[in-house]
Amino acid sequence: MSAQESARGAARVQEKVDAAILKHAHEAERLLVELVAVPSVNPLQPGVDTASYAGGESRANELLGDWLRGVGMETHLVEAEEGRANLVGVRRGTGGGRSLGINAHIDTVAPQQGRFSDPWKAQRVGNLLYGLGTTDMKAAHAAAWLAMKALDDAGVDLAGDLHIHSVVGEETMSHGIGTTAVLDAGFGVDAVLIPEPTSSDDDLFRLANTAAGNYLFSLTVRGKSTHWASRNLAIRAGGGGDAVGVNAIDKGFYIYTAMRQLEEQWAFSKRHPQFPPGAFIIHPGVLHADIGFAAAPYFPDRARFDYLLSFPPGETSEQIRREVEAHITAAAALDPWLAAHPVEFEWIDTWPPAYTDPSSDFARIALAARNDVVTALAAAPLDAPQPNGAQSDASFYEARGIPALVCGPGNLLVAHAADEYVNVDLVPAAARMIVRTALGWSGE
Structure with missing residues (x-):
């Protein structure tokens, strides 16, 4: 078969x-x-009642398993923690091709009060579907x-699983x-596409090969408590200094300043060719100081x-x-004081x-698939x-030597937000990207 005949095929x-995707998008x-x-909801999310959400991830995967079996996939449950079962669906290839995984997490963050009273009742407004987990990342499950x-439906068999x-x-x-746990259970693949949210109104299906x-x-900085009126004796010349008392807030801000100095150094010492200067930060998010209870x-x-x-x-984390x-x-x-405490x-x-190496074969195939799909959506192609x-x-596929790329229909700007939504038109577009990546990677 000539190259032209192969391309036409x-x-x-x-x-x-594509016709089958359009037919079944609803x-x-x-x-x-x-x-x-x-x-x-992930039962370990901060601030949630763990018992209220026990088994929810498993129930969602049981539902998805029914749908996957309906399209001829074999399904397996991997339960490393009781009541929290992962689902693996496998579509067997004809043999000789490279396998491809689609990874999507079924757990969500905790609900917040938004424009709709029930976060688990999806509400469609135009082409936006609101609901907890729509963008992060149940739209990916629907696209897969x-x-x-x-x-x-099209009767296409691939060489790889x-x-x-x-x-x-x-x-x-x-x-x-x-x-x-899924990888430990023997469900390794030759490459994986993770359709986490990488789309927004003006930036569709950004393909990512790296993340910080x-x-x-x-x-914790320790001090020495005393009455507030003794502050002059603790910090002024002629007083008793540390023997009188040490305000942990004062010492804490000394350490805070040192941490800011390190962060400023990182603007020069922490670099990566794919990240802009100053991308790596040390963010202070919480400060709490007292004597065991709030008392000025x-x-x-x-x-x-x-x-x-x-x-x-x-x-590595250990180096940092x-x-x-x-x-x-x-x-x-x-x-x-700090030297002694x-x-x-x-x-x-x-x-x-x-x-994952941006010049790898998998990155080249997935980038071509992404660009083909977004061109039809009048969006800009990516060079890399x-x-x-x-x-x-x-990160955890790459730790096993499995190349992994991230590209999906959700909008990161509304992930974890009270009014989470996804553009439903991007679900079939994501399916087209997945299919093109599979055809290029796993082969017919």
């Missing part, structure tokens, strides 16, 4: 699948509405199902019971800062931890950076993959 296959929207109706439905990994726990980085790492941590007439004897920092691909602690320890050594660190949670604005489970 591939075009005919795409036309058949069913995909119905699936999305049904998924939204199942409260699958639609892609599989279209391939089945296609997987759908619908995982739990992503919102709290509980990958050990989610994506990593992050680290959530706190530091006392010197607080403790001050705690909660931070969230970001760091570039190529560095050592660097921060060394900087703060060196700064504290210049203050007699070291700053206490608590390293709470970290998300490793993500990086870009950084992602948020972390995803791409």
Whole structure:
């Protein structure tokens, strides 16, 4: 077969699948509405009643499993934590081709009060579908199902296997019971596409190959409580100084300034060719100081800062931890009180950076698929993959040597928002992108 004949054959296959996507797009929207109706709030989200949402992720995956079996996929449950089951759908290939995974997390953040009273009742306004989890990221599940439905409807068999990994726990980085558990159970793939939200009104289907790492941590500075009226004796010449009392807020801001100095250094020392200068930050999010209860007439004897920092691909969480602690320890050594009462660190949670070679075969195929789809939507093509604005489970595929790319129909600007929505017109567009990536990667 000549190259021209092969190209014409591939075009005919795409036309058949595109027609099937158009035909079944309304069913995909119905699936999305049904998924939204199942409260699958991550039970470890801050501020939620864990018992109220127990089993919700599993129920949503049971619903999705029914739909996947309806398009000829075999399904498997992977339950690393009781009551929180992952779903794996597999469409077997004819053999000899590379496998492709579609990863989407089924858990959502906690509901907020928005324009609609029921966050689990999807409401359509024009082409926007409102509801908890629509953009992050149940629209991706609907698009993945639609892609599989279209391939089945058009009678297209691929050489490689296609997987759908619908995982739990992503919102709290509980990958050990989610994506990593699925991989440990033997459902590895040769590459994975993660349709996390990367679309907005003027930037459709941004394809991301990399994301910054992050680290959530706190530091506590200790003081020495005394009556507020003794402040002059504690800080003025001729007084008793630290022997009288030490205000933890004063010492805390000394450490805060040291952390700001480190952040300013990072503007020059933390670089990556795909990120703009100054992209890696040390964000102070919470400050709390008291003596165990709120009381202004006392010197607080403790001050705690909660931070969230970001760091570039190529560095590890352990390296970052050592660097921060060394900087703060060196700064504290210049203050007699802090030298004798070291700053206490608590390293709470970290998300490793993500990086897949933007010149790889998988990136080339997925970028071509993305550009083909967005051209039909009158959006601009991309010359190369870009950084992602948020972390995803791409990191945990890449930790196994599996190339991972992020590109999906949702809008990151409304993810985790009270009025979360997705443009339903982007669901079939995402399905077309998935199919084109599968055809290029897994082969007929």
